[in-house]
Amino acid sequence: xxxxxxxxxxAGSWGTALVKLLSGNEExxxxxxxRKETIDHITKYGxxxxxxxxxxxxxxxxAMDTDIRAVVKAADVVVIAVPSAF
Numbered sequence: 001x002x003x004x005x006x007x008x009x010x011a012g013s014w015g016t017a018l019v020k021l022l023s024g025n026e027e028x029x030x031x032x033x034x035r036k037e038t039i040d041h042i043t044k045y046g047x048x049x050x051x052x053x054x055x056x057x058x059x060x061x062x063a064m065d066t067d068i069r070a071v072v073k074a075a076d077v078v079v080i081a082v083p084s085a086f
Contacts, residue, residue, distance in 0.1 A: 007031065007075035009068065011038055013051040015081035020052070023061040030063045032071040039064045 007030030008019050015031070022029045033039050041049045042064065046056050065071050072078055 003027065004076045005030065005074060006077045006079065007063075007071045008079045008081055009071065010081035010083075011035075011048060011051070012081065012083055016048045016052040016055060018079055018081055019062070020055040020057065023057060026061065028061055028063050030065070030071045030075050032068045033064050033066060036066050039066065 003026075005028070006022055006026055008015050008022065009032045011019075011031065011033040019029055019031050033042070038048065038050065041047075042057060042062070043059055046059055047053050048055065063071070063074065
């Protein structure tokens with residue numbers, strides 16, 4: 001049986017915290033991040049520069065993308081973690 005693929009929509013404080021928790025337990029976590037610059041920073045430095053910057057990531061476990069459709073399509077379970085104002 002294949003593993004359930006999980007993705008998180010949002011790279012704010014809640015999204016970052018959830019991805020940190022999930023990536024500690026899953027081989028790969030999909031992550032929709034709105035800005036390419038944020039993805040580049042996380043890939044290079046291993047943390048989100050804007051939120052919860054103390055949370056270090058194993059970037060090999062992250063499947064980050066700015067294309068929300070691609071992230072959702074690759075997942076079995078999607079966690080929505082965007083601010084309620086949006």
